[in-house]
Each structure stands twice: as C-alpha cells, then as structure tokens.
Amino acid sequence: MSTPSAMVEARGIHKSFGSLDVLKGVDLDVRAGEVTVVLGPSGSGKSTLLRTLNHLEKVDSGSVRVNGELVGYRRSGNKLYELRERDILKQRTKIGFVFQNFHLFPHLTVLENLVEAPVAALRRPKKDAVAGARALLDRVGLADKADAYPRTLSGGQQQRVAIARALALEPELLLFDEPTSALDPELVGEVLDVIKDLAHRGTTMIVVTHEIGFAREVADTVVFMDGGRIVEQGPPGQVLDHPRHERTKSFLSKVL
Amino acid sequence: MSSVDPVSATLDAPAPSAAAPPGTSRPAAPRIVPRRRTGQWASAVAVLALLVPAAVSVVRNDAFQWDVVADYFLTDAVLRGLGLTLWLTVLVMALGFALGTLLATMRLSANPVLRGVSWGYVWLFRSMPVLVQLLFWFNIGALYPTILGVRTVDLLDPVAIAVIGLTLHEAAYAAEVVRGGILSVEKGQLEAAQSLGLGAWRRLRRIVLPQAMRAIVPPAGNMLIGTLKGTSIVSVIAVQDLLYSVQLVYHRTYQVIPLLLVATLWYVVVTSVLSAGQYLVERHYARGAAGAR
Numbered sequence: 001m002s003t004p005s006a007m008v009e010a011r012g013i014h015k016s017f018g019s020l021d022v023l024k025g026v027d028l029d030v031r032a033g034e035v036t037v038v039l040g041p042s043g044s045g046k047s048t049l050l051r052t053l054n055h056l057e058k059v060d061s062g063s064v065r066v067n068g069e070l071v072g073y074r075r076s077g078n079k080l081y082e083l084r085e086r087d088i089l090k091q092r093t094k095i096g097f098v099f100q101n102f103h104l105f106p107h108l109t110v111l112e113n114l115v116e117a118p119v120a121a122l123r124r125p126k127k128d129a130v131a132g133a134r135a136l137l138d139r140v141g142l143a144d145k146a147d148a149y150p151r152t153l154s155g156g157q158q159q160r161v162a163i164a165r166a167l168a169l170e171p172e173l174l175l176f177d178e179p180t181s182a183l184d185p186e187l188v189g190e191v192l193d194v195i196k197d198l199a200h201r202g203t204t205m206i207v208v209t210h211e212i213g214f215a216r217e218v219a220d221t222v223v224f225m226d227g228g229r230i231v232e233q234g235p236p237g238q239v240l241d242h243p244r245h246e247r248t249k250s251f252l253s254k255v256l
Numbered sequence: 257m258s259s260v261d262p263v264s265a266t267l268d269a270p271a272p273s274a275a276a277p278p279g280t281s282r283p284a285a286p287r288i289v290p291r292r293r294t295g296q297w298a299s300a301v302a303v304l305a306l307l308v309p310a311a312v313s314v315v316r317n318d319a320f321q322w323d324v325v326a327d328y329f330l331t332d333a334v335l336r337g338l339g340l341t342l343w344l345t346v347l348v349m350a351l352g353f354a355l356g357t358l359l360a361t362m363r364l365s366a367n368p369v370l371r372g373v374s375w376g377y378v379w380l381f382r383s384m385p386v387l388v389q390l391l392f393w394f395n396i397g398a399l400y401p402t403i404l405g406v407r408t409v410d411l412l413d414p415v416a417i418a419v420i421g422l423t424l425h426e427a428a429y430a431a432e433v434v435r436g437g438i439l440s441v442e443k444g445q446l447e448a449a450q451s452l453g454l455g456a457w458r459r460l461r462r463i464v465l466p467q468a469m470r471a472i473v474p475p476a477g478n479m480l481i482g483t484l485k486g487t488s489i490v491s492v493i494a495v496q497d498l499l500y501s502v503q504l505v506y507h508r509t510y511q512v513i514p515l516l517l518v519a520t521l522w523y524v525v526v527t528s529v530l531s532a533g534q535y536l537v538e539r540h541y542a543r544g545a546a547g548a549r
Binding site: 054085086089092095096097099101103104105106107112116117121122149150165169 | 442445448449450451453458463466543544
C-alpha cells in the first residue's frame with residue numbers, strides 16, 4: 001500500500017477553521033533525503049499543511065505517515081484514535097520544526113535553548129547534550145554566541161540558532177515554515193546557506209517559502225499550492241520554468 | 257525660536273575656538289536658555305508650607321510619646337508578634353500562590369469541569385470579605401463538631417484558622433495574577449516547546465512560568481505587601497500577631513497611640529525591605545528581555 005521509499009505520506013488531508021476550508025484534500029509524498037519546497041500565495045494552506053505533518057494542527061480527515069508510522073493517531077479497524085500526548089511528543093522529537101518567528105526561548109541562553117529538548121525529551125545526559133549543542137552551534141557559525149540571550153542576536157542569527165535547536169534532537173525530517181520571511185533582506189542569505197548545507201548532507205526537508213531562487217537551486221521537488229489544494233508538483237525545472245497550470249503561471253509571473 | 261537651528265547649535269557649541277581656524281569669524285553659537293518653570297516652584301513651596309508644620313507638630317507633640325515608642329519597639333512581646341506576622345505572611349503567600357497557580361492552570365485547561373470549578377472558586381472567594389471568612393472558619397465547629405473523629409476545636413486552633421482563611425482568600429487573587437501572567441506568554445513559545453517534544457509539566461515549569469513571572473512579579477509584590485498588612489485582621493480571632501501584641505499592651509497601659517506607632521513603624525520597615533526585594537526579583541526575571549543586560 002505504501003511505496004517503501006516515501007518517508008512522508010500525507011493522504012487526503014482536510015482541515016477547516018470554522019467555516020473556512022484551509023486544506024481540501026492534500027496528498028503529498030516526500031522521499032528520504034530529498035528537499036521539497038512548497039510555494040503558493042498567502043492563505044493557500046501551505047503553512048497549515050506543514051503544521052499537520054507534526055500534529056501541531058489536528059486534521060479533520062486524512063492521515064500522515066512519517067517513516068510508515070501514523071502521526072498523531074493509532075489505527076484500529078477503520079478508525080483513527082488520537083494518541084496520548086506522551087506518544088505524540090515522542091513522535092515530534094523525530095520531526096524538527098523551524099518557525100517563521102524563530103520562537104527561541106528568550107529567558108534561556110542560546111546554549112540552554114539547544115540543551116533543553118535533548119535532556120528533557122530524550123533523557124540524554126546533560127554533558128552529552130552540551131557537547132552536541134556546541135558542535136551544532138559551530139556548524140551554524142555561532143559558536144561564540146553560546147552564552148548570549150536570543151534577543152541580543154540578529155534575526156538571521158536567531159533563526160540559525162532555531163535550526164540548530166531543531167537539529168539537536170537529530171530528527172529524521174525537518175519542516176521549515178517560511179524560515180526567512182521575518183528577516184531583513186540582507187540576513188536571508190545566511191539562513192538559506194545553513195539550510196542548503198543541510199540539503200547537501202542529505203537531510204529530508206520540507207520547506208515552505210517564498211524564495212524562488214532557493215527552490216530552483218536546492219529543491220528536488222517543488223509543490224505549488226493554491227486554495228487548499230496542490231495545483232502541481234514536480235522538479236523545479238518543470239514547475240518553475242514550464243508550469244502547466246494557469247494559477248502557477250500567474251503566481252510565478254508576480255514573484256519572479 | 258525658529259531662527260535657532262538646534263543641530264548646528266549643538267554641533268558648534270563645544271569647540272568654537274578649537275575647531276574653527278583662528279581668526280575666521282564663525283558666529284558664536286547662541287546660548288540655550290531653559291524655560292522658567294514658575295509653576296513648579298510655586299507648587300513645591302505650597303506643598304512644603306503644608307508639610308513642614310505637620311512634621312514639626314508630630315515631633316513636638318508630646319502626646320505621640322516617642323519615648324514610649326522607643327521603650328516598646330524591641331520588647332519580646334512586640335518581636336514575638338512581629339515574628340508571627342512575618343511567618344503568617346510567608347506561609348499564606350506561599351500556600352496562596354501554590355493553590356493560585358493550580359487554579360490558574362485549571363482555568364486554562366481544556367477540561368470544562370476544571371475550568372468551571374476554578375472559575376467558581378475565584379468567584380466565591382473574591383466575593384467574600386476575608387473578615388467574614390475568618391469568622392466563619394472560627395465557628396466551623398458549629399457545622400462540623402468533629403472532623404475524622406477529632407473535635408474540631410482541638411484540630412483547628414486560631415493560628416490554623418488564620419492560615420486557612422487567609423490562604424483561601426489569597427489564592428483567589430493569586431489565581432488571577434498567575435493566569436494573567438501565563439496569558440502574557442506568546443503562543444509560539446508553547447508550540448515551539450511542543451514541537452521539541454517537551455511534556456506538559458516541563459513546558460509549564462521551564463518555558464511558560466519563567467516568562468510569565470515577568471508579568472506576575474509586580475502584582476505579586478503588591479499582594480505580598482498587602483498580605484503583610486492584611487494579616488493584622490487575624491487580631492479579631494485573638495491570634496497574637498504584631499497588631500494584637502501591641503493591643504494587649506495598650507489594653508493594660510492605655511498608651512494607645514505610641515503602641516500603634518510601634519506596630520506602624522514595624523510594618524513600614526518590613527514593607528521597605530520587601531519593596532527592595534521585589535526590585536531584585538524583577539531584575540532576575542527580566543534576564544534575556546529587551547532592555548535587560
């Protein structure tokens with residue numbers, strides 16, 4: 001029933017907020033080691049789709065599997081029972097999430113931000129977590145900021161810390177929700193560089209973004225969403241340069 | 257006014273001779289004259305004219321009996337009363353905020369029964385004057401003569417009644433203070449903690465409450481000082497706090513005013529210490545916040 005190489009399989013995702021249908025039946029497959037970039041106008045449902053993938057948003061119907069495991073639910077017969085919070089939290093440790101507005105913990109230092117989850121959620125010894133955190137900070141070029149408080153950093157630095165914080169749990173999958181949309185233009189590049197580096201290391205990622213250049217350069221698959229549906233998807237050369245749908249064409253003509 | 261260019265005035269002002277080559281005639285920068293604040297002077301004089309005579313009369317009026325104040329200020333009875341007041345304050349504050357935090361989390365939970373119970377508690381105990389509540393607990397024996405086989409009057413002495421009554425009252429207000437603090441924490445903080453797999457208790461204790469404390473500490477400091485003075489109400493049920501201790505003395509000696517001054521001075525001293533403490537606590541919880549460090 002499932003192709004063995006698909007790491008993420010979303011099937012028939014529906015989600016509405018009140019009378020507003022945000023997702024109207026979305027299917028999405030992401031293979032391990034690939035980068036999927038989700039494009040689309042505001043309100044097209046791309047962020048909501050991303051949030052359903054780690055159960056931050058509960059679906060109204062449909063299912064999400066990551067590495068074959070149902071996210072947020074247990075199937076019995078023809079019913080999906082929502083899991084206990086403990087089990088959902090455990091699943092989330094395998095799915096890193098990077099927010100548009102970083103959401104670093106402002107009362108903790110950069111190092112404490114990175115150490116918190118491995119110690120609390122994975123019960124890793126503090127010493128190991130600190131060593132791992134320092135290595136990650138080094139990787140995102142912020143080794144000297146370990147003892148700084150987030151608010152003393154630039155937006156680009158904060159987002160790099162947030163990425164390192166997500167990586168500290170060694171997730172199998174990384175989700176990025178418009179990671180550069182809250183940044184000053186001159187800070188976008190440093191964050192995209194970190195994400196590109198992850199892509200080259202073979203990290204499986206789904207990136208919701210407006211950065212077309214990034215999509216062209218890094219994506220294995222580009223997904224274009226509009227009105228709560230996936231309009232078309234394919235390799236960047238196809239979707240970005242030879243879009244088949246009118247809505248994709250008109251969107252690209254506005255942002256390119 | 258409009259002819260003075262403020263930018264060039266400040267730029268030129270410091271070094272007209274050093275910067276300008278000697279002999280060149282740059283016009284001297286105009287001197288800046290602050291506006292006269294006649295109203296400020298007048299109001300200051302008026303206030304002092306009222307205050308100074310009042311202060312002089314306090315010092316010179318023998319009926320204040322400052323010598324008696326000095327005699328009793330450090331007596332054992334007064335210090336024991338002060339000790340009980342401080343102990344009551346700390347205990348009521350700690351228990352009140354523990355219960356208040358529980359009520360606040362109940363009120364914010366998804367469970368409608370817990371929400372309703374918390375709301376009902378706050379509604380009831382904020383509606384009831386603390387004095388009425390103390391008298392009620394004092395007479396609880398009329399409702400329940402025995403509790404678990406023990407006579408109620410043996411189980412609950414006046415100090416225990418004071419602790420219970422004041423704590424239940426305190427908790428209702430603490431619940432609202434804590435709830436306000438928790439609501440002040442950005443929703444994204446909770447989502448970030450959830451996406452990192454942190455459990456509910458860990459999220460509350462490690463992520464939400466430390467940030468909520470910034471909004472909780474100022475009103476909590478207010479409540480602490482209010483509670484310190486509010487404990488004086490237990491004198492009505494014969495608990496020997498600071499106020500009741502001086503009352504016991506003046507019922508005997510009829511030196512009412514100086515002994516009330518003894519109590520007042522102690523309340524002022526402790527309140528001053530607590531205000532200083534509040535400043536330090538606020539500074540602690542401001543770490544990492546904009547403008548701190």
